[in-house]
Amino acid sequence: MQQLTAIITGASEGLGKSLAIELARRNINLMLVALPGSGLPQLASYLRKNFAVRVDELEMDLTDTDGYPEIFVHLHLHGGAANILINNAGLGNWSWFEDKDPLFYKKQIELNVITPVLLTRLFLEQANAAVTSYVLNVGSLGGLFVVPKKQVYGATKSFIRYFTKCLQLELSGSNVRISLLSPGGINTKPELLVMNNKLKGIARATILEAEDVARIAIDGMLKGKKEIIPGAVNRVLVLLNSILPAFVKESIIKSRLKLILKS
Template sequence: MSDTTKPYALITGASKGIGKSIAHELAKQGYPLLLAARSDQELKALSDDLEVKYNIDIFYLSIDLSINGASQKITNWIKSNNYPVAVLVNNAGYGVWGDFSASSLNDQLGMMQLNMNVVVELSHLLVPILSQQKQAYILNISSTAAYQAVPTLAVYSATKAFVLSFTRALRFELAQTSISVTCFSPGPVDTGFAARAGLSALNKMAEKFNMQPDEVAKMAVKAMFSKKSEVIPGFTNIISVYANRILPKAFIEKTAAGIYKI
């Protein structure tokens, strides 16, 4: 391994999709990595690949972040190994698609735990560790769904609105510290998100509107290191968010319902 003096970057949901691409992007920039996700096999494969390509230290923890206490386990892992962490990427998350009343309550609550609680927990637990660095960063991955209510993705869009609001407030609170906080809100990305959500409608739209995870990751990391407060990647996504601000909410929600209809 290299004798890099850079502190570590912790990435949740690192085994696939945007998280995996962010791991590649940070590794390319010489950051040793701490990776957390459910799949031990995928984490090991990613770690081995990054170590060979970039000659950096990689450690991983296979853990289900949707289970209560997972954030504390990650923090204990970091503390027990004295990993100096300067970057926290809160990327782990998933969606549940379908009419709210017909969808599993356990699935909805699990999604809320992962999409919201883990972001809050890890941010709170790691701020004291991050503050030990001369410069540190928190990158929270939200979604363009944060900017509107989305029927059949009702809870998911609400969780992402929470992440956006929380990030804005946390950034303000930490403005006089060494920690910069950024919210990154992509639209559709070519990952396994739609498949896990059971969202066939989004799969059909993918060929026209999806961005590639490597492209999105590069933009996310650039936004974080540039200390941006809030970034929406892609011209189409920026226009759609702007439209949400000026058009009647009833119209926007009816349009979204048509796109994501069951």
Template sequence: MKETVLITGASSGIGYELARVFASHKYNLILVARSAKKLNELAELLRNQYDVKVDVMAHDLSQVGASKKLFDEVKSLQITVDVLVNNAGVGNVGFFHETELNKDAEMIQLNITALTEMTKLFSREMVKRKKGKILNVGSTGSFAPGPYIAVYYATKAYVLSFSKAIAKELKAYGVTVTALCPGAVKTNFCKTAGKRDVPGAMEASVVAKLAYEGLLKNKEVIVPGVQNKILIRLPKGLVSSINFKNQQKLSLKNH
């Protein structure tokens, strides 16, 4: 039987490309995002191109309780999730004391709380079956602080630490956990976060392909791109200074 992958944040960017990669390898899919319209368009494309089963579940995981509702919907359809991809995330750029508190709270809810809840709920099922894979999307920002984007980088530091820890716990139960930590990627993220596009950003399709390959190899951490691999090995203080200068240049606000 075909395995099933559930991908959050599947309507665009890395999530969209991951859906295409998994479908090309004949996985059935559950696509999750806020926009049912975008998900349905992608689902139709994948069904026609790859002859796979695709379920669409429109949920806003930044809302309290949404993760449990999504889990219950999957259970009600009696679908076994073999691979969980926690890709949904949001960012915000600006001086911490000036940005809106509600945006920080939404970021923490989506990037940390929802990811943790999804991992908790679906990993329990995987442990029972002694089989499963989890891919949590972090960032090169997981490795050092990021002035002007402080809360976002802090949430991604959580993703990396959390993923590496539970990877050790779940290994004995046949469940692997991988943290994907890309640098800048050509998606709508920069515009949504309130900053300019990053020069030299990687294509989302390339990141998705490397993520899929690394997941199958049971890697604990995947950092796509040679420059990103070098960046994360620099001293944290130096990386923080680089992040500070980069965010100053990329911020859409002038201070």
């Protein structure tokens, strides 16, 4: 059986790093892409030493779209086409809209929206139609729920949800499996861990470790699941969201906004 090769964007830390380790454990070759200076060479070295997989790495700023073809050229020169694309790179925030300057939102939209769209287009162009290929788009429950202080981030994840659902319909008769990963909160950085540890009740129960999300995500992707929602509590919340009337959800959001304003 041919050994699969996966491209992972935003691979040097957080969920991307956990996805890389999970794929390496499954004997899948890797093409890791992340910003210069983010620890990518160190991760690649660790993976080569501990797993029997080929690991290629490219340090690049993914807001520079001119560099995208280099990913696929590099793969072609060092072993062929990719079978898996994981669009993980993204930029989040937790702030009032006026607190960030226009350049921040420009970068956020470029990285969260333009990057996955263009990389998916290039990936499909080089995919072998005779072999099953996989695209995993990392969305967020923030793309489904209205969350104060995540206005632009949530909008970009809503875009990813719509984009993924459309591709699933368009490619339903092909050998390409398109999956949407919709996690809740993830402990990916020390500052997030501190913040998440202050949560209580249901809010605390929605938070998962990056390693667990990665395992669930890869399992679901390889099974061809259309949407992967890690965590039982998160799945219940999505179900409730689909059945609650709009005025009830609006009331909950307004109550949450009042709590944020007081904090």
